[in-house]
Amino acid sequence: MLGLDESIKDWFASQVSVWQLKNGRHDLPWQKTRDPYKIWVSEVMLQQTQVKTVIPYYLKFLKKFPSIRSLAEADLDSVLVIWSGLGYYSRARNLHQAARTINTRYSGRFPSDFESIVGLRGIGKSTAGAILVFAFNERFSILDANVKRVVTRFFYNVLDVGATHSINQLWSLVDDLVPSEGIVEYTQGLMDLGAGICKPSAPICELCPLNKHCYAYARGLFDVNQKPKSRQKSVVTKNYLVFKRGAHIILQKGSSSGIWPDLLNFPECTNDQLIKLPFLLQQNKFQFGEISQLPALTHELTHLKIAIRAFLIEISSSRRPRLINNSAWIHMSDLDNHPIPKVVRKIIALVARRKSSV
């Protein structure tokens, strides 16, 4: 407990709720339903991912997997296909696994109590709270980036932001702020305020329904949030081999220990193998034309930068080299039916560009 005045709590919730009903977002796809399954899918997609990015993926996903059972019975591959390009693919894995858990443990019915929900793979405290609010109209709190920012700025004076326990302080604060009525519009309002008014930079405080008692606004504080020390990304160099035969390319399923497990990518090789590549191909009686290097490319991941050297190898024979395991010829117009990370599309775009320029 942070010893908040009851009147300020009531005022805060009331301001947020009233503002939301008039000025907030009401037409997002997942706002048209109370189906916990659909709410769940949206919340998982929205983890560390912006609303605008999620919308098309959400619509595609629900069309393909309209129910918990359809998701549980699907192959992981078909789930990853829909997820391709959205990133953080472990979310898709977790979603799939949790659907199967719901099938077996809860007879296919989405659980409605916090402990059961938060016990599902890929669902933490905040996502569980959001599901309980939006699907079950239960009084729970959430703490996403929006809420964190709004609450930290408004209640800056009652928080010890520099403390190591600051995240726990924020949780106890938002728990304390949960209103007795109107939890849906209150919760949605906090996020809408964070997204549209109380923005990270250049917040529009003049339009904020909380500005009258906002600590940061009163003090002219700009950034009261802790900025995480930016770590230097390590860089790795990879050689990708783009075997191309007509409109087909060879893609290989990633190992479970590497980057992008279970997704398709180009075969890789070491620098040593690269030098010996013509010899290796000949040894496999593999008929190939000239080996050309595509323009250099870097792909950035959360904690890693990949410097990519891609080599285009035109193939005339229809066989597949034995030295490439778990691989297949994929038609370039058929990529939407395969689970691939975005970097593969980038490289294929380079291949297509080269072809047209010649």
Add this chain to the structure above:
DNA sequence: AACGCGGGGAT
């Protein structure tokens, strides 16, 4: 409690 996760968009 801090860190890794091995993305992607906006500026």
Add this chain to the structure above:
DNA sequence: ATCCCAGCGTT
């Protein structure tokens, strides 16, 4: 280049 995003799982 940098920052930010409807956070979670692991150690």
